[in-house]
Amino acid sequence: MTRPAPRGRRRADRPRTLAYRILRSVFVEGAYANLELNRRLVGFDARDAAFVTALVDGTCRQAGVYDRVIETVRPLDKLEPEVLTALRLIAHQALAMRVPASAAVDTGVAVAASEIGERVAGLVNAVGRRLAAKTLDQWLDELSQGLSEREEMALRTGHPAWIVDAWAERLPDGELAVALEADNQPARPVLAVRPGLLDAAALPDAEPARFSPFGAYPSKPPGEYEAVARGLAGVQDEGSQLVAWALTRPDAPAGPWLDLCAGPGGKTALLAGLRGGRALVAAEARQHRAELVAEAVRAYREQPTVVVADGRRPAWRPGVFARVLADVPCTGLGALRRRPDSRWRKSPADVDGLAQLQRQLLAAAVASAKPGGVVAYTTCSPHRRETVEVVGSCEGVEVLEAPDYLPQVPDCADGPFVQLWPHRHGTDAMFLALLRKL
Numbered sequence: 001m002t003r004p005a006p007r008g009r010r011r012a013d014r015p016r017t018l019a020y021r022i023l024r025s026v027f028v029e030g031a032y033a034n035l036e037l038n039r040r041l042v043g044f045d046a047r048d049a050a051f052v053t054a055l056v057d058g059t060c061r062q063a064g065v066y067d068r069v070i071e072t073v074r075p076l077d078k079l080e081p082e083v084l085t086a087l088r089l090i091a092h093q094a095l096a097m098r099v100p101a102s103a104a105v106d107t108g109v110a111v112a113a114s115e116i117g118e119r120v121a122g123l124v125n126a127v128g129r130r131l132a133a134k135t136l137d138q139w140l141d142e143l144s145q146g147l148s149e150r151e152e153m154a155l156r157t158g159h160p161a162w163i164v165d166a167w168a169e170r171l172p173d174g175e176l177a178v179a180l181e182a183d184n185q186p187a188r189p190v191l192a193v194r195p196g197l198l199d200a201a202a203l204p205d206a207e208p209a210r211f212s213p214f215g216a217y218p219s220k221p222p223g224e225y226e227a228v229a230r231g232l233a234g235v236q237d238e239g240s241q242l243v244a245w246a247l248t249r250p251d252a253p254a255g256p257w258l259d260l261c262a263g264p265g266g267k268t269a270l271l272a273g274l275r276g277g278r279a280l281v282a283a284e285a286r287q288h289r290a291e292l293v294a295e296a297v298r299a300y301r302e303q304p305t306v307v308v309a310d311g312r313r314p315a316w317r318p319g320v321f322a323r324v325l326a327d328v329p330c331t332g333l334g335a336l337r338r339r340p341d342s343r344w345r346k347s348p349a350d351v352d353g354l355a356q357l358q359r360q361l362l363a364a365a366v367a368s369a370k371p372g373g374v375v376a377y378t379t380c381s382p383h384r385r386e387t388v389e390v391v392g393s394c395e396g397v398e399v400l401e402a403p404d405y406l407p408q409v410p411d412c413a414d415g416p417f418v419q420l421w422p423h424r425h426g427t428d429a430m431f432l433a434l435l436r437k438l
Contacts, residue, residue, distance in 0.1 A: 012114040013107060015048045019055035020089055020111045026060060026341050027088075028081045033060050033341045059092040061184060061340035062158045066091040069139050073130045074123075083120050086112040087127055094132035095139065101132035153177060158184060162348050163333060166383045170419065182423035187337040191216045191225070192236035192266060195273025197299055198227055210426060211409050212241040214270060231299035236266040237335070239420045239427030240380070242406055244270045246418070246432055247325050247376035249405040255322035255373070256281065259304075260311040260365050263289025265296030267327055272297050272304050278322070280304040283311055312360045318367045323374050326365035328358045330379040330386050334429030337422055351385050358390045366397055369437040374400070377433040382419060387431040391417070397435040405434065 022040060025031035033056055041049045059066070066088045067076060076084060090108035093099040105128040112124040134142075144152040154164040157180040168176050192214045193200045200208060200216045203225065209215025215238045218225065227233040244267035256279035262268045263284040272280055282297070282304045284290040290308045297304050309315040311326070331350050336343050358379070365375045375397065379386050391399070403413035409425065412418045418432035 012110040015044070015052050016055065016089070016107050016111050017115065018044075019052045019059075020086060020115055022052070022056050023059055023085050023089060024082060024115075026056075027063070027085050030345075032339065033057065034339055054097070055089065055092065057186065057340050058096055059088050061343070062092060062096065063088055063341070064160060064344050065140075065155060065158050066095075068143050068155070069095075069131060070127065072139075072143075074127050080116075080120070082116045083112065083124060086116065086120075086124055087131065090124070090128040091131050094128075095136040105129055105132055153180065157181060159343060160346075163343060163346075166333070169384050170382045170414070171421075175423070179421060179423045182421075183336050185337060185422070187237070187335075187422075187428070188426065189218055189222055190236060190238045190241075191218050191222060191228070191233050192241050192270065193227070193233045194231070194269050194297075194299055197273060198232040203227060203233065209238050209241075211406070212238045212245065214245070215241050231296070234266055234269060234296060236270075237338075237428045237430075239334075239425065239430035240266055241270060242409065242420070242427070243267075243327075243376060243378040243418070243430050243432040244325065245274070246402060246405045246434065247271070247323055247374060248274045250374050250400055250434060250436070252322045252374045253370060253372045254278075255320065255370055257323045258316075258321040258325070258365075258368055259283065260324060260326045260361060260368070261285070261328055262293045262306070265293035267325060268293050268304060269296045269300075271325065272300050277302075281316065281321075282306045283309045283315070285310045311364050312357075314364060314368060316368065319370050321368050321373060322370060323376075324365045324369045325376050325378070326361055327376075327378045328361045330354055330358065330381040331383060332380050334380040334382055334420075334431070337428070351383055355385050355390060358386060359393055362390060362394050366394060366435065366437055371437055373437045375435040375437065377435065379431045380428050382421070382429040382431060387419075387433075388415075388417065391433045391435070394435065396438050398438060400434040400436055402432050402434040 022036045025036050026033050070087050086108055090104050093104035094101045108128055109121050109125045113121040140156055144155055151161055154161040200214055203216045205219040206216035222228050222235050257275055259268045259282040262282035268282045282293050284293055287308050290306055294306045307315055331346050332342050362377050369375050399416050401416050402418045411424050420427045420430045
């Protein structure tokens with residue numbers, strides 16, 4: 001039996017304490033796990049940093065499942081948010097990591113006593129012991145009783161049911177389960193070189209990407225590459241590289257290019273190297289993200305014009321751009337591998353609000369293009385309401401066969417659109433539609 005350590009003798013280890021603090025920032029204060037990890041892991045050695053990352057990402061990814069388990073022991077509305085955070089951390093260690101149950105509880109109680117106060121130690125110990133008394137499979141078997149097949153799939157893969165339903169609408173029968181499992185695997189880091197400044201083959205100790213001619217899989221942390229420090233390369237998912245590259249491939253009239261929603265600048269940097277001397281305008285509605293765009297393209301001698309502007313209220317004349325990229329804000333459901341906390345902070349209401357914005361931005365992109373110009377509409381979400389339905393509402397355009405412009409990418413066609421998937425392509429679930437203005 002695990003018992004609370006005597007008062008004054010608890011010692012919370014540094015990695016678990018940091019993991020708890022990051023999780024508290026995420027669950028209580030609304031911070032983003034990936035940003036907090038990047039900011040707070042400075043000074044940790046590689047082994048401890050990897051442990052903290054596993055604790056944070058795993059707890060975020062399965063938070064909804066752990067809440068269901070905790071609810072069987074103690075009503076969630078009876079727990080302080082900080083205590084619930086500590087219990088989620090205990091649950092992840094005891095149920096999903098190779099940490100002995102007693103160690104998971106003892107260290108969790110120590111962290112809770114140190115970070116919240118000794119007054120919660122008894123409660124955390126009692127609830128933690130009951131959580132750790134069963135295996136994860138035993139809990140899932142118990143919790144799945146009475147659920148439909150799809151509800152049970154959502155529970156066992158750690159996804160909200162509404163996301164599972166949305167993915168089921170876009171995937172063939174038999175692929176849903178494997179897609180959800182792939183969504184739980186950490187995303188492989190990918191570098192993108194700046195075209196015209198560096199060739200991907202010139203990156204030392206990096207493996208060429210599967211599909212993107214600008215991509216490479218690094219063998220060490222990206223920040224250790226000189227090319228990244230000099231702005232000759234940056235971190236960018238391969239799917240993001242591919243949809244930006246696809247915009248440059250169909251025939252288009254002469255004229256300047258536009259990146260309508262440019263932040264944080266990865267796609268802008270690719271377009272800057274592929275524009276062939278044409279003018280490029282990069283618009284971003286928020287000042288701090290516009291600064292990230294300027295940072296991403298800093299190595300180019302001929303700088304794109306970066307403007308702080310809302311794409312729905314253009315700061316340019318209509319009908320002047322030969323190519324327009326509309327990489328619109330979305331729920332990010334296609335990037336849950338790298339943002340594991342997002343699956344529990346998003347809701348169907350977010351889709352409702354974003355769909356209207358997406359329609360407005362696509363209409364503005366088409367209005368900005370000259371007749372015969374090409375518009376790429378992209379999102380990092382496979383949700384039908386953010387993708388095919390948005391494109392279906394657009395008038396005055398011809399839908400091009402987008403898969404024809406990425407022939408090296410197998411199984412990416414969804415009708416005339418491109419839909420990438422983690423389980424098929426190892427990329428984020430990027431969507432692409434290519435449109436020609438009539």
